[in-house]
Amino acid sequence: MVHNWVNTxxxxxxxxxxxxxxxxxxxxxxxxxxxxETLLKKHKLEGFLLIKSSDKNYHAVFNRYLSWRAITxxxxxxxxxxxxxxxxxxxxxxTLRVSKKNNKDKPKVLLKVGKTDKLIxxxxxxxxxxxxx
Amino acid sequence: MKxxxxxxKGHRERWVVKGKGRYFWVRRDRKGRFRAYGKWxxxxxxxxxxxxEIEPLIVEYETGKEALGKVREVVKEWEWIDFxxxx
Numbered sequence: 001m002v003h004n005w006v007n008t009x010x011x012x013x014x015x016x017x018x019x020x021x022x023x024x025x026x027x028x029x030x031x032x033x034x035x036x037e038t039l040l041k042k043h044k045l046e047g048f049l050l051i052k053s054s055d056k057n058y059h060a061v062f063n064r065y066l067s068w069r070a071i072t073x074x075x076x077x078x079x080x081x082x083x084x085x086x087x088x089x090x091x092x093x094x095t096l097r098v099s100k101k102n103n104k105d106k107p108k109v110l111l112k113v114g115k116t117d118k119l120i121x122x123x124x125x126x127x128x129x130x131x132x133x
Numbered sequence: 134m135k136x137x138x139x140x141x142k143g144h145r146e147r148w149v150v151k152g153k154g155r156y157f158w159v160r161r162d163r164k165g166r167f168r169a170y171g172k173w174x175x176x177x178x179x180x181x182x183x184x185x186e187i188e189p190l191i192v193e194y195e196t197g198k199e200a201l202g203k204v205r206e207v208v209k210e211w212e213w214i215d216f217x218x219x220x
Contacts, residue, residue, distance in 0.1 A: 006137050006138040006139065009138060009213045010136055010137060010138030010140070010208060010213050011136070011137040011138055012134065012135070012136055012137070012204060013134070013135040013136075013137060013189070014134060014135075015134060015135050015191075095135055101137075125196075125197040126134065126197055126200060128197070129197035129198065129200060129201045130201065130204070133204075
């Protein structure tokens with residue numbers, strides 16, 4: 001596997017170990033939405049934010065604060081998240097990009113569903129502050 | 134919060150990228166003529182004075198404004214290698 005270098009300048013990521021965030025790569029919008037809604041209902045995550053990072057690549061941020069144990073359990077309950085989850089487990093934190101990277105644009109917020117007063121608020125605070133990055 | 138990228142401290146030679154995932158250094162003389170090349174890895178610095186770091190920088194913060202200020206400082210402090218521009 002070729003390492004995905006940041007080959008132009010730098011890139012900024014939002015990282016947390018207090019709540020659930022997902023990187024949904026190689027997926028259609030419908031599938032990403034279905035996955036976010038399923039996890040929301042199944043684990044009572046209060047709300048989610050769906051973000052488009054590039055074509056067929058989406059990010060999801062869930063509102064509820066969770067323990068690291070709960071986060072790992074949820075991540076490994078869905079086979080779509082396995083690959084990303086393994087890399088995040090190595091670091092002990094979940095990280096999502098909030099700035100431009102190489103030739104990819106800054107991620108764009110598509111949908112807000114349910115409550116947005118906890119982790120989503122933290123994410124959006126950073127997302128808006130780094131508007132020009 | 135994390136700041137990613139390949140960043141470097143101190144003097145460095147010119148870099149060049151050939152193909153995906155393979156990185157080479159290139160040395161040229163004052164007139165820009167080719168002198169030598171070799172395979173480059175971020176783990177092995179080219180010179181003793183050279184230091185390359187590819188690990189992300191972790192920035193702790195409490196408010197968004199504080200995070201922005203800290204990241205701006207960190208970003209200015211380092212020289213960021215731009216592979217595409219030099220290939």
